[in-house]
Amino acid sequence: MTKLKVASFGISLDGFGAGPSQSLENPLGVGFPEVMNWFFPTREFRKMQRLEGGETGVDNEMAEKGMSGMGAWILGRNMFSHSRGPWPDDNWKGWWGDEPPYHVKTFVLTHYAHDPIMMKGGTEFIFVTDGIESALEQARAAANGKDIRVGGGVATVRDYLSAGLIDEMHLAVRPVLLGKGEHLFNGLDMRALGYEVAESIAGERTTHVIIRKK
Amino acid sequence: MTKLKVASFGISLDGFGAGPSQSLENPLGVGFPEVMNWFFPTREFRKMQRLEGGETGVDNEMAEKGMSGMGAWILGRNMFSHSRGPWPDDNWKGWWGDEPPYHVKTFVLTHYAHDPIMMKGGTEFIFVTDGIESALEQARAAANGKDIRVGGGVATVRDYLSAGLIDEMHLAVRPVLLGKGEHLFNGLDMRALGYEVAESIAGERTTHVIIRKK
Numbered sequence: 001m002t003k004l005k006v007a008s009f010g011i012s013l014d015g016f017g018a019g020p021s022q023s024l025e026n027p028l029g030v031g032f033p034e035v036m037n038w039f040f041p042t043r044e045f046r047k048m049q050r051l052e053g054g055e056t057g058v059d060n061e062m063a064e065k066g067m068s069g070m071g072a073w074i075l076g077r078n079m080f081s082h083s084r085g086p087w088p089d090d091n092w093k094g095w096w097g098d099e100p101p102y103h104v105k106t107f108v109l110t111h112y113a114h115d116p117i118m119m120k121g122g123t124e125f126i127f128v129t130d131g132i133e134s135a136l137e138q139a140r141a142a143a144n145g146k147d148i149r150v151g152g153g154v155a156t157v158r159d160y161l162s163a164g165l166i167d168e169m170h171l172a173v174r175p176v177l178l179g180k181g182e183h184l185f186n187g188l189d190m191r192a193l194g195y196e197v198a199e200s201i202a203g204e205r206t207t208h209v210i211i212r213k214k
Numbered sequence: 215m216t217k218l219k220v221a222s223f224g225i226s227l228d229g230f231g232a233g234p235s236q237s238l239e240n241p242l243g244v245g246f247p248e249v250m251n252w253f254f255p256t257r258e259f260r261k262m263q264r265l266e267g268g269e270t271g272v273d274n275e276m277a278e279k280g281m282s283g284m285g286a287w288i289l290g291r292n293m294f295s296h297s298r299g300p301w302p303d304d305n306w307k308g309w310w311g312d313e314p315p316y317h318v319k320t321f322v323l324t325h326y327a328h329d330p331i332m333m334k335g336g337t338e339f340i341f342v343t344d345g346i347e348s349a350l351e352q353a354r355a356a357a358n359g360k361d362i363r364v365g366g367g368v369a370t371v372r373d374y375l376s377a378g379l380i381d382e383m384h385l386a387v388r389p390v391l392l393g394k395g396e397h398l399f400n401g402l403d404m405r406a407l408g409y410e411v412a413e414s415i416a417g418e419r420t421t422h423v424i425i426r427k428k
């Protein structure tokens with residue numbers, strides 16, 4: 001049965017899932033690359049960039065798990081683009097170059113209609129303007145029994161958590177203080193929403209925590 | 215040189231340093247014992263209760279470090295007592311029985327004057343009504359070159375962090391979702407306050423993180 005998953009989602013020790021002031025120069029927000037610096041050294045991340053090498057070990061295994069077996073992805077607008085509001089005429093096709101690492105239908109949540117974009121390697125960006133449940137429904141049809149991954153960012157993950165729609169979430173808690181940014185859990189009563197920690201695994205550079213819906 | 219330390223301070227994955235609704239029945243707030251359930255099984259905790267046995271290992275070592283070498287302690291009123299406001303006439307002497315685990319002068323922050331209380335084993339509770347800096351000054355004089363530990367609770371630790379007065383903080387991050395309670399870092403920009411993570415150590419039941427002032 002299709003599960004809706006979050007994976008390899010980095011948070012700082014003080015709870016931030018993205019840095020402040022996202023921009024073309026700072027796709028993850030200021031300071032956030034430090035929080036993701038367990039993912040960048042892995043073989044899996046280098047493979048996504050079609051590069052050789054990279055580290056193996058627990059962090060790499062967790063990174064691999066998060067990328068494999070997905071039948072569809074869901075992304076928030078701000079994870080797809082640095083622009084805000086009505087789409088500018090800039091021919092933007094995401095942060096990931098000609099061949100994004102998704103290789104399946106990838107639904108982008110937005111308030112502004114946009115034609116689908118077919119990319120190399122099977123990734124098709126499809127823009128959904130009628131909300132998270134509609135995106136999930138379309139992703140479920142596309143996934144054909146495989147799992148669906150909510151890629152992010154923070155606001156999108158929070159929306160799906162608040163609606164109780166995430167089945168499993170793999171967080172990577174990095175021992176780094178970010179100070180400001182977008183907080184993942186603030187104001188969300190995760191216990192009341194039915195979530196509990198199933199597992200905690202020490203990696204080389206981060207602690208991996210698996211959260212499941214009861 | 216005397217350092218002001220926080221040690222063995224448990225937080226949940228979602229960032230809470232105490233549960234909601236502290237009371238005589240729930241000294242740590244509802245649900246919080248689960249967050250401290252790395253400390254309770256240790257030999258150090260059992261020793262504090264004058265009990266035999268208990269587990270050894272990383273968690274126990276960290277627990278031991280936090281209790282040793284302290285020349286004075288500072289506690290918030292709510293860590294000393296379940297009562298609020300003017301002191302009731304209940305002969306309350308803290309949660310810890312006749313012989314508390316401090317064995318040194320222990321300064322209790324309160325808005326209401328209270329006579330000192332001498333306990334067995336060298337703990338003396340001294341009540342400070344003129345603020346955190348005064349308490350620190352008095353603790354420094356009492357500590358005679360040894361370190362001072364801020365025991366808690368959350369509000370007291372936050373007050374000392376906000377003032378930039380904590381030199382070192384050992385957090386124990388438990389993979390548990392609490393949902394609600396007192397958040398340790400909310401609204402505190404730890405990076406701007408000059409703090410950084412110095413070390414992260416995987417324990418048996420929790421991840422130990424050492425934070426230091428730059």
